[in-house]
Amino acid sequence: MIRTTILTAAALSLAVPAAAQSQAELDVRYDRALAAGYKAMFLCSAIANAERNGATRTPESVMEWELTGIQSPLNEIVRELPYEINRHEGGSLNSVSVTWAEDMPPRTADSHVTGGCSIRPIGMEERDASIRVAAYEREIPAWSVNDNALDVSLQSExxxxxxxxxxxxxxxxxxxxxxxxxxxxxxxxxxxxxxxxxxxxxxxxxxxxxxxxxxxxxxxxxDMSASAGIGFGEDDPRRAITIDHLLRMASGRYSDTPGNRTDPIYFGGATVDERAANWPLVATPGSQFRYANNDTLMAIAAxxxxxxxxxxxxxxxxxxxxxxxxxxxxxxxxxxxxxxxxxxxxxxxxxxxxxxxxxxxxxxxxxxxxxxxxxxxxxxxxxxxxxxxxxxxxxxxxxxxxxxxxxxxxxxxxxxxxxxxxxxxxxxxxxxxxxxxxxxxxxxxxxxxxxxxxxx
Missing domain, CATH: 3.40.710.10 (DD-peptidase/beta-lactamase superfamily)
Structure with a gap:
């Protein structure tokens, strides 16, 4: 396996072990874990998905674009974290690992053969990254270009x-x-x-x-009007939530923040089953709008x-x-x-x-x-x-x-x-x-x- 390792000065000042930490210290530690997951995922996905299409992205380009100007406090952390890019002997991307704490394994995003990456849970050191998705081929019609429809000066403007x-x-x-x-x-x-x-x-x-x-x-x-199957039985009031409710952001379920950031899924390594399925009702399904990632995730799960x-x-x-x-x-x-x-x-x-x-x-x-x-x-x-x-x-x-x-x-x-x-x-x-x-x-x-x- 071929490895490319990037170390920074910040590698000498990693988060200290978690024993007897205050809540504020634990929050700082968790933010570092999320920042490392964010960095691993974006380096892995940007590079692997570009290469899947026959294109190229460099780590420097990803740092300049995707990893600049991100949400606080991750933005202040993400650039300093050292990373390692691992490739198979044939050159294809295998994984990206980001170091974030002295006493924990690095956060690792695994690239999959048919495209895309997934992030391991915090603390997972080794895993079988053999997710396989069936490959399909289809001839896509070529685009027709009509660049004379707009005046050249207007195009420039x-x-x-x-x-x-x-x-x-x-x-x-x-x-x-x-x-x-x-x-x-x-x-x-x-x-x-x-x-x-x-x-x-x-x-x-x-x-x-x-x-x-x-x-x-x-x-x-x-069936858009059918129950999405949320809840633990037919007497669970969440059974009334339909796929239509989910697509319209009207499930009536609680979410912790407007927009429902779902950072634990996106960058923390939690699964959809763990984090999206079991939020409680706070309103009758179909009665209130609440923009939430969880609703879309459950529409697909349905x-x-x-x-x-x-x-x-x-x-x-x-x-x-x-x-x-x-x-x-x-x-x-x-x-x-x-x-x-x-x-x-x-x-x-x-x-x-x-x-x-x-x-x-x-x-x-x-x-x-x-x-x-x-x-x-x-x-x-x-x-x-x-x-x-x-x-x-x-x-x-x-x-x-x-x-x-x-x-x-x-x-x-x-x-x-x-x-x-x-x-x-x-x-x-x-x-x-x-x-x-x-x-x-x-x-x-x-x-x-x-x-x-x-x-x-």
Whole structure:
């Protein structure tokens, strides 16, 4: 096995052993463990998933983009932690380990043969990293490019604005793509990125998850109004929670924070079964909106075993060949966030929704009327200052000034967006690594400007 080890000066000042520590000291220790898991996962996933697509990411690039400007307090810890990249003799990535404490094993993310990485639980030193997902192949139609639809000066203006500060003083755009009439009008990338380089979708994965559920529903394997099976028996009131409730963020279950960060799953090595399934009710299912990762995780868990096992094949049928859905270390899909995808694959997902779930070859893969279902504010709505509505796994821009009322959107952390405008036959994709707590990227202003540009 080939190893590349990076040590820093901070390796000499690792967290002290845990004996007789105060709560504050334990919190600091846990933050270090999470930061190490975060670093191991992003180094592993960014590098392995790019190489799966025939592209390249270096550790230095991941440090500059994915591991800069992350949530506090991890941001202050993550850069100092030493890491080791382990490769198989043939050169493929095996694992990434990050040292965080003198008395504990390093946090390790394992790369899997068919793509993606998973993080081991805190304290796990060795494991069988043999998660295998069946490999599928499918010929994906080539994109049609119509770069004459926009004036050259207008293309330059849009590009400069997106990569500049017009839509956010500290926004960091990595890619954007404008699709009209199933043709690419404009597509640009920052250095280190390109058409084959995936990024983590963060909560855009929730819209992908809703689409996976839709595919299962079209096959007749899923009933949206059926119980999601949450709880410990038929007399458990959580049995009333349906898959529809889960997709609409209306389960009525408690979550510890708005947005339900689920750091123990994402970076701590806990499993979906451990952390997402058993939250108690605080409201009648269907009565209140509460944005929570747990609801999406349980919507996927509610699918039949065949549908869950076919998720990689489903992504190919969605015309997303450069997309990888990652799992926890026990093989449960983390489709609330942990998906890596390219800008073009996300644009294909948007186009599928413009076409009401019908593939370019005429094959219907989503139920008829599915797009109306996911883009309708049929459940309780979020409210708040942004004024965005919510459908089933997709945000709604139905009240955004200057934007057609039929517009719906996938949105994720650090500035991941797919905007679908059915009345204009337009899909807009923006990828970024915007800093946590910063200005962010004004996707509504960008959408308005793109629509105005296409009117000129």
């Amino acid at each position: 849009i590009q400069n604005n997106v990569f500049g500060e017009v839509y956010g003083s500290d926004a960091r755009t990595t890619a954007f793509l404008i699709l009209h009439g199933n043709q690419i009008l404009l597509e640009r990338y920052a250095p280190d990125f390109g058409p084959a380089v995936p990024q983590r979708t963060w909560s855009v994965a929730k819209s992908i998850a809703a689409t996976v559920v839709g595919v299962a529903a079209h096959r007749g394997n899923t 699918l039949d075993e065949t549908s869950r096992n076919r998720i990689p094949a489903t992504l190919l049928w969605l015309n997303m060949p450069h997309t990888v859905a990652e799992t926890d270390w026990r093989g449960n899909y983390i489709l609330s966030s942990q998906v890596w995808s390219t800008a073009r694959d996300l644009a294909r997902l948007g186009q599928l929704h413009l076409d009401d779930g019908v593939l370019p070859d005429g094959t219907r893969i989503l139920p008829e009327g599915w797009v109306e279902y996911v883009s309708s504010p049929a459940g309780p709505q979020p409210g708040g200052s942004r004024g965005w509505g919510y459908g089933a796994g997709w945000w709604l821009l139905n009240q955004s000034e200057g934007i057609p009322a039929d517009t719906f959107m996938a949105a994720g952390n650090r500035g991941q967006y797919i905007v679908v405008v059915p009345s204009r036959d337009i899909v807009i994709v923006r990828r970024g690594e915007d800093p946590a707590g910063g200005s962010g990227f004004d996707i509504e202003a960008f959408t308005r400007d793109v629509l105005a540009a296409l009117d000129e």
